[in-house]
Amino acid sequence: MELKNILNKEQYEAATHGEGPLLILAGAGSGKTRVLTHRIAYLILEKGISPYQILAITFTNKAAQEMRDRVNQLLPERQGEIWVSTFHSMCLRILRREIGNLGYDSDFSIYDTDDQKTVMRQVFKELQIDSKMLKERLVLSALSQVKNQGRSVSDYLLEDPEDFLDGKIRACIRLYEEKLKQNNALDFDDLLLRCKELFEKFPAVLEKYQERFRYILVDEYQDTNDVQFHLVYLLAKKYQNICVVGDDDQSIYRFRGANVENILSFESHFPNCKVVKLEQNYRSTAPILDLANVVIAENQHRKQKKLWTAEKEGLKVSFQEYESAKEEAAAVIRGIRDAGWSYKDQAVLYRTNAQSRLLEEQCIHWNIPYQIVGGVNFYQRKEIKDILSYMKILVNKKDDVALRRIINVPKRGIGEASLLKLQQYGESLGGFSLVESLPFAKAAGLSGKALSMVGSFQEMLESWKDVELSALIDRILQDTEYEKDLQAEGAIEAESRMENIQELQGKLQSYIEENGDEGSLSAFLEEVSLLSDLDRSDLTEDKITLMTLHGAKGLEFPVVYLVGLNEGLFPSAQSMFTPEEREEERRLFYVGITRAEKELYLTAGRDRVVHGQYQSMLVSSFVDDVPEEHLEKKYLYRKKPSEEDIFMEKTGRSGYSSYLQQANQSIKAYMGQSDSYGSSGSYGSSGSYGSTGAYGSSGRSSSNLYGSAGYSSSKKPLDLQAYQQAGIIQKGISGMSSGSLDYQVGDRVSHTKFGEGEVLAIEEDKKDKLVTVLFDTAGQKKMLAGFAKLKKL
DNA sequence: AGAACAGAGGTTTTT
């Protein structure tokens, strides 16, 4: 093969690198998949490596599929021998074989985010924790963090809690872990963590896989988290034939534990490593690439590099602000309709899934075929999860979560009371799960209708034992009369749900065709449990694509619209506080820009509905920051308003700077005399301050922004409302929830994002207590309500 | 046990 003619110098160098570690720093659009696939082909054809010894890891199933396809094109006769999989599916495959070592049954279930929440809700109930005080997702994210760092959860639980709240969190985690074990279930994070533990505790097992996978390739390495790094490290340790590809500028998964350091310090983990930089971009025109370079150059923490292209021509990139998000959506969709491109060549990208709705409405209105990728996951839909739960309990008899989900769907008159009896009886038998306890319903004390229904339910399960896999879904639908139950919701709804079930059936059918006799129910469930909606998308149909920026990673389109470039939305309001978060948002912007091949349009809408109320938003600072020569900008009315303007608009007064001074003095004075406790006051309790970018009236419902919510306090140390208006302090930053915990006025506290602060007031706001804290971080004063992320010092 | 009602809370991003 004349690789030299197909690849450029650097690509060639990377593809034909021999033994030893290799780091490929591949900029956006620099042909990294090409390099990876050719490298695989090179190893097999030129180096005589057996395909069996190659492991390629990607981030999504879709990417895995694409790589498989492209490798197959190069090596049609060696299909299927190479392991191309995601981290999760790789670990799953290994665990299915080896998890016996860790004391699990190999028929374990996999719990997705919803299942995790279900379990955590049970935990809260059992520990009698009020979900006002602690949020399920807070505990789950704490746990996820531990797991993603590759720490052993049992070690973590041995540590002393840092405070009261932390103690509660740990108690929840302990019980959660017990429950998962009881249910013979693993969550997503467990798949990785257990696999790592397996390798560490059983050297023989590790060695087996080290021997097997002599050559390892990892794509999107910048988004690996610590466990993933360890897995790679362990597997590659012996032979050091590890090749990773990534771009630190495209690291956008920090929120789920991705650690950019993994790629930045790869060279120190694998000392004799060869580094290849791919900087020539083959995707985008010069103006697009130019904008991308300007944007990403603002980030401090990155490896220096500059993409270039031979493609000098190209349409200039433009930015347009619209009156409202609705008009923005309309203009974009009309633009798509009138463009000379086919629909499938055009994509609209946005920051949050919620933004898809306006666009969808416009597509319907203008009759444009569209496809929303992501959002509500197919596999998380109620009807799909129901059917899958029926299937799950046939495989894993310990899966109480699945059983509870469907034992009364459709309604059978088996309620909470009956389940409790069953559960208790099962426990008395020595750890019987609910499914295992079903035959003992009578002994457990059930009677009447519930008893007979449990009996027939159990017979039904029994009768499914010998049903052919291909007929199973139909049988379930038939025996449970599931469709009848759906009808209750309404005919249209039922129809679409049945369509989804048919799609699942189709999925099962093609699974059976692919796997033949090898296919089993448990293997099917396993495959399905790791699929996401992104994997379902078919980008070859002639429809425009709507998706989040995260979903767009790794894809490219001739024409791209980046919508919703409003401060508070993108960059997101919750990620503007630390430089790291801001940089990550900017990388996301960069990823968006670099998806475009020929044309790129940036847009914003001034007014948009947030929580049912209109908010007027500023143009994103990401747009403001770009000099005119790189981006043609059309603001609607004016440039970004000054602080003075904002103050004017809100208060109708001038003299912002003297006001600011006065305000600062007042705060200082207050902090100085903070031993005089007891002040309380409810201010601004209308609480719709969502985004920091909101600065007031759009003429519609601005009153809530600085409106009349009563300030009632006997002592009135601060004119808090005024401070809010002046933008010195903020209240109601989302992500912090209200509740009650033992804080007192004057306590020093620390917050994960804002650093140290002092409890300023504890207010009684209807039912909930609100803890209000004044933070003084990096010279900026911030007011927060709630305590979810607070630690007492 | 189940339906009907009221109220609170919630929006990043995903394997």
Place this chain on the structure above:
DNA sequence: CCTCTGTTCT
């Protein structure tokens, strides 16, 4: 605004 949760009533 819309969805999910908890409560009350049958």
